[in-house]
Amino acid sequence: MTDTTIPNAHDGENRPSDFIRDIVADDVKTGKHQQIVTRFPPEPNGYLHIGHAKSICLNFGIAREFNGVCHLRMDDTNPTKEDVEYVESITADVKWLIAGWADHCLGLKRHGHAPDASTVNGKPDYYQPSVVGAAAGPLEPFYASDYFDQIYACAVRLIEKGKAYVCDLSPDDTDEYRRNAKESPFRGRSVAENLDLFTRMKAGEFPDGTRTLRAKIDMASPNIWMRDPLIYRIRHADHHHTGGKWCIYPMYDFAHCLSDYIEGITHSICTLEFEVHRPLYDWILESLELPRALPHQYEFAKLIPSHMIVSKRKLIQLVNEKVVGGWDDPRLPTISGIRRRGVPAAALRRFAIGVGVTKFISLTDIAVYEHVVRDELNAIALRRLAVLDPIKIVLTNIPADQVIEVEATDNPQDENPTTRKVPFGREIYIDRDDFAEVPPPKYFRLKPGGEVRLKYACIIKCDEIVKDAAGNLVEIRCTADLDTRAGGANAAKKVKGTIHWVSATHALSTEVRLYDRLFTAAEPDADGDFTKHLNPNSLVVVQAKLEPALAQATPEQRFQFERLGYFALDAADSKPGKLVFNRTITLKDAWAKETQKK
RNA sequence: UGCCCGAUAGUGUAAUGGUAGCACAACAGAUUCUGACUCUGUUUGUCUAGGUUCGAGUCCUAGUCGGGCAGCCA
8 A cells, every 4th residue: 555666667768757756656655645646638729749748748657657547638618719629639649649558547537427516524526537448338538618517616606705706897907907916896796796797697698808707815915816816707609518508618727726626636737837826726726615635736847849849829820821731740749740750659758758857947959859769760660671862773794584582681670580572683773872973082882883782682883874965874884793692602791881772673663751850940939930940851752762562561560761761651641552651750870970071 | 027936068857965877969989781770988067156064966045047927828
């Protein structure tokens, strides 16, 4: 029972430790809670992005390490901004990210189940239980909007306690009064009058903006959020989840703490900007004199990755202005985009966990992200041969009708690697970069008169280059030393360079999308105009030549096109017989770095 | 301006009063049928000033710098 041993996080990480986990561990040790319950509460008004991934991994990670539960909850209290499209994408993205890692901690609720009402110690109580794992009947995420009845009842109770009042001040005046710590003239209304007015607000008697319900706290507080904050506003608008039932909606501060309480959340973890709201969070829950244990809010610094834009407003701008193809464009740091790009969930998790949890606002170098993506892919990607910018080579000593099958390793990182057969013959393609008519110093690929090894095949020697009338290189003629094949008499012969190739007669001609960073600046929005720093080469589409085995690629498979990078099938645009591959990320390239030095 | 929060190599993050570690990046080298991976080595750090203490990155005070909040958004 007092066993606080934390299982090692998977994904190659040691057990993470941070100030929030320390608090949770302490609460477990002192027996403060029977079970740890966290929550991930996105507002369904946009797609989830890499920053949310950190929050998801934190909340689900804690649930997972402490045998707890993490609720997925739509924080949907503003009907004018939210939409079911986002509910669906958010749910899918969360499930993808935690699959195989924290599925067993995902807390959902029975479809349509309303909070249980009861009386505990003479006090009214509401509780919405979660269901984890395989359950009878369909499950769905939690919705703050499912608690509108209960939240309304809490507002009424606050009025009855003399701790809330209906205010008729205009929006401008409300702001003005709060900034100047001046009490509203409606602050002294009687309980009866407040009750009557609030009932009529609910009934739809008043237009938007004419009245609000405000908590009566302390207009002299140095903390603005304690200066009689608004807890309900009038909004005659249909809600994506509750339809036309309501015309008043609770504000975040009122709805969030109550949603946490109703769901039995123990640790309510949010980002730093809510720190100043914490006294209000506590005030509401304490003022209501609720019978069960209260949740507590803890704040951490959100993830800010370099070379990316994660602001919802700016992401929407990129989508709406068609700078990218949609919310799931592989260049976007949305979880949908990252998935489509070919990044494994495990890599995103490793990054999201690896950046750590602190209260220090920092800029995380995208290189850290790129490193875990490469590292994860290196372990699982099937090696394949592909040529992105083909130039033809004729091996003059191999007959035109001869097909030689060579054996290629699927992944040398495996302990017992599997192999496949790759066809090889007289005409092949190599990448244009792998030949230099006038080679720079330390160039050890193919050059006139030089030798190079064709990966998995044999060493070839460049005899002659063929140009067209305009002087463009059209063909390279070489001789192949078949004795240098694996198992051959000269197999051990060393040459400095090894390059990739595909058989011209067997190659698949396929669209490959070469993605690169969307922004060239580390902080694209530092000067207020992130569009200025868009990378014009963030997407380059090529018609590539691929080895035939790639015809059987599936959307889940990850590939390393040898010496080039990691690639995955584009699940959205690939059709049978017409495949599309996305480059997830290039391999590290010491040669490119070397040539840039000059 | 008020209130709140923060500050450890280039970047991020450990050290919970007792040897300042780790990862990424960078650089040099080894290895290599991927200029990848792997391996070895190198450079670089406790914001400042006082104080408490045998001992301070850690505790206290002041300052400096950075950030958040001041929506009928979340």
